[in-house]
Amino acid sequence: METSNSSRETILNAIRASLPKGVVEHPGIPAFQPPAGALKAVFEQRLKEAGGAAHDVGSLAEAQSKLAQLHPNAKVICSAVPEIAGTRRVENVRDAHDLADVDVGVVRAQFGVSESGAVWLTQEDLGVDALGFLSQHLVVLLDPKQIVPDMHTAYRRVRLNETAFGCFMMGPSATADVEATLVHGAQGARSLNLFFL
Amino acid sequence: MSTAKQIDPAAAAELFIIQDQIHEPMHDRFLWATMQRRHAEAAAIPEWEELREIASKIKEHTLTHLDHYLEEFEANATKRGAHVHWALDATDHNQIVYSILRDHGVKELIKSKSMLQEECQMTPFLQQRGIKVIESDLGERIQQLDGQPPSHIVFPCIHKTRKDVAELFARTIGTDPNNDDPHFLTEEMRNNARPRFLAADAGMTGGNFAIAETGTFMVCTNEGNADIGAAVPPLHIASIGIEKMIPRVEDMGVFLRLLARSAEGAPLTQYSSHYTGPRKGGELHIVLVDNGRSRRLGMPDFWHSLKCIRCGACMNTCPVYRRSGGLAYGSTYSGPIGVILDPTFDEFKYSELPFHSSLCGSCSEVCPVKIDISDQILNWRRVMAAKGYLPLAKKLSFAVAGHAFAHPEEYHVLENLAEPAISYAPHFLLYDRALNPWVRDRELPQPAKKTFRDWYLANRSEHGNLQQ
Numbered sequence: 001m002e003t004s005n006s007s008r009e010t011i012l013n014a015i016r017a018s019l020p021k022g023v024v025e026h027p028g029i030p031a032f033q034p035p036a037g038a039l040k041a042v043f044e045q046r047l048k049e050a051g052g053a054a055h056d057v058g059s060l061a062e063a064q065s066k067l068a069q070l071h072p073n074a075k076v077i078c079s080a081v082p083e084i085a086g087t088r089r090v091e092n093v094r095d096a097h098d099l100a101d102v103d104v105g106v107v108r109a110q111f112g113v114s115e116s117g118a119v120w121l122t123q124e125d126l127g128v129d130a131l132g133f134l135s136q137h138l139v140v141l142l143d144p145k146q147i148v149p150d151m152h153t154a155y156r157r158v159r160l161n162e163t164a165f166g167c168f169m170m171g172p173s174a175t176a177d178v179e180a181t182l183v184h185g186a187q188g189a190r191s192l193n194l195f196f197l
Numbered sequence: 198m199s200t201a202k203q204i205d206p207a208a209a210a211e212l213f214i215i216q217d218q219i220h221e222p223m224h225d226r227f228l229w230a231t232m233q234r235r236h237a238e239a240a241a242i243p244e245w246e247e248l249r250e251i252a253s254k255i256k257e258h259t260l261t262h263l264d265h266y267l268e269e270f271e272a273n274a275t276k277r278g279a280h281v282h283w284a285l286d287a288t289d290h291n292q293i294v295y296s297i298l299r300d301h302g303v304k305e306l307i308k309s310k311s312m313l314q315e316e317c318q319m320t321p322f323l324q325q326r327g328i329k330v331i332e333s334d335l336g337e338r339i340q341q342l343d344g345q346p347p348s349h350i351v352f353p354c355i356h357k358t359r360k361d362v363a364e365l366f367a368r369t370i371g372t373d374p375n376n377d378d379p380h381f382l383t384e385e386m387r388n389n390a391r392p393r394f395l396a397a398d399a400g401m402t403g404g405n406f407a408i409a410e411t412g413t414f415m416v417c418t419n420e421g422n423a424d425i426g427a428a429v430p431p432l433h434i435a436s437i438g439i440e441k442m443i444p445r446v447e448d449m450g451v452f453l454r455l456l457a458r459s460a461e462g463a464p465l466t467q468y469s470s471h472y473t474g475p476r477k478g479g480e481l482h483i484v485l486v487d488n489g490r491s492r493r494l495g496m497p498d499f500w501h502s503l504k505c506i507r508c509g510a511c512m513n514t515c516p517v518y519r520r521s522g523g524l525a526y527g528s529t530y531s532g533p534i535g536v537i538l539d540p541t542f543d544e545f546k547y548s549e550l551p552f553h554s555s556l557c558g559s560c561s562e563v564c565p566v567k568i569d570i571s572d573q574i575l576n577w578r579r580v581m582a583a584k585g586y587l588p589l590a591k592k593l594s595f596a597v598a599g600h601a602f603a604h605p606e607e608y609h610v611l612e613n614l615a616e617p618a619i620s621y622a623p624h625f626l627l628y629d630r631a632l633n634p635w636v637r638d639r640e641l642p643q644p645a646k647k648t649f650r651d652w653y654l655a656n657r658s659e660h661g662n663l664q665q
Contacts, residue, residue, distance in 0.1 A: 007283040007284065007285050007289060008283040010285060011267075011283050011285060011439065011485075011487045011491060012264050012267065012268070014487070014491035014492070015263050015264045015267070015439070015491045015494060016264050017491075017495065018491050018492065018494040018495030018500075019261060019262075019263070019264070019494065019495075020260065020261055020494065020495075020497070020500055021497075022261070023261050023262070024254060024257040024258045024261050025254075025258060026254070026255060026258045026444060027250075027251050027254035027255060027258070029251060029447060029448070029450070029451060030247075032244050033243070033244075035242075046464060050463070050467065051467075095478075096428055096429045097395055097429065100391075100395055115454075115464055116464035116465045117464070118464075118465055118469070123476060123477060128428075128477075129424070129427070129428035129476050129477075130425070130428040130429050132424065132428075133421050133424040133425045133428055133429075134394075134425065134428075134429065150450070150454070151449070151450040151451075151453050151454050151465075152447075152450035152451075152454075153450075154450065155446055155447055155449050155450040156447065158446065158471070160408070160411040160413045160446055160471055160473050161411050161473070163473065164277070164472070164473055164474045164475060164476050164477065165427075165428075165470070165471065165472060165473075165476055166470070166471040166473075167424065167468055167469065167470045167471065168453075168465060168468070168469040169467065169468055170463075170464070170465045170466070170467050170468075170469075171467055172467070173419070173420050173421040173467060173468075174419045174420065174467050175335045175336070175383055175419060175420050176352070176419075176461075177334075177335040177336035177339065177352065177353070177354055177355075177383075178335070178339075178354075178357075178359050178362050178379035178382050178383065179223070179227070179357075179358060179359045179362075179379055180227040180230070180231070180352070180355065181359075181379035181380075183379055183380050183383040185383070185384075185387065186335055186383055186386075186387060186419070186420035186421070186422070187333060187335075187387060187390060187394075187420040187421050187422040187425055188420060188421020188422070188424065188425065188467075188468070189421070
């Protein structure tokens, strides 16, 4: 639309002229049997394999002390959740660049996916998208009742028409680019701790 | 016919193999280990084969309705505030990207890994026009600093040792040449890249999937580098091949269950990010790129290659790729998928690639979208032979073989002569390095004393009325 209409029409016409003979119908996606095992236990195991860690915290007070215990030297704790104050509120951050000094970002995920240990986070959950990626460490809150078995059920829950950004985040940043050796904290968060709360 | 020089993958692979006793065995070992993780993940999902079949059919459905889904994607992405551009070819793509960057006064760009941008040779195009382009994926950055293209579509520098990387970083970003610990090297690059993310005027990504129903595109990474590039600079440009369309959000469940398991033996990549319109306060441009894809769609034997989701499983399982290294293919796409994609860009230049295969068929077996890769490799051999692109040695030996197979009575005579022929032929004739690069590091098998046919006639002749 921004470019000349001619490229657009040329491409679409070339496609129409090339369409393979015989139309293939969409196969539909059957309801698969969810994986065996308790959702929460499998989720925790998968998160661990992805380099993250899950913690059962009984109360908000316990969550706060766990946060302090995990990150004793954190100077800037930027929070997007009402329960945890942090040292900076994401609501007051105007520009993504202002998150460059964040030691710990605190967010709440909408739900988790058992088969992978991933959590679903949207722009609304992060406040500013960059909080999920510039923070040196992440603490993610998750209601343990909000775990779905697999990606099929997960995609039935996401509302892509309601958010500009959504991410399945599975543990911290990782790379295996140097001699296939797994290293966490390549560019994004160095650690991801998940509190069931 | 193109004027480009014909790529000689066997000769390039030989250089990779003989350089030392370290690189090729390491490359082979790492990729095979990745393949074993893939097998374990696939075996743990009872519906794995059904998922492959569904994914294949969804892709075929989409490609046979591609005009419709592209228009639907464009309408929905535009409605959400994205600017959608259409690029006929690589130059068109690069021009569009450059004009967006120029209009926004961009001096420095941070980009994540995109095979499409590699295919378009975008980085040199922009750098010649005064724009600084930094790769943010660690492996891709290593390759950029070394002046090499990626050697693998998922693991760009898998052919390098930690020592290679330590020496490269010492030379280019001033680290300790004697510290080759991957943790140290990754940390050094994190600290080197961070200021570049913050200084960049624009971020660029590719796209793994584009969802027509919502106008969303998806990017999968492990490092989070694409997300920083999309979330920090004010401008985000995504290059997406027109074949990346997927009809509905629900379809993504199938593809994401297959992609990372096939690519690296993990249930997902660490980040599976969905972009639907610009972020709060940002600007988003999407460039839909054809560059030969619509033409490929019209090739009855080859259009299934457009189903590819770029997982790299065919490369990891390929006995030829694992021992050759990806750079031997001399092209953007290497391994089995490269063998069938590259000739669509330049048949003459890549005419030797279809012969860089054992035709074992493992690639077709592991492909998550069931592309008939090995059949296409064979079909490309036919194309190359029909066009007369075969080198003289192959032409002559294929002519002899073709004649023999077409005349069974002569074949049987030859068969019985082969054993004494191979046994008594001068070594130099069979192992001539110029005539047959495949035997440079191999010995021919010992021929059987008795042919299968003779054994069959002697032992099972009661079953057969085998024509004599």
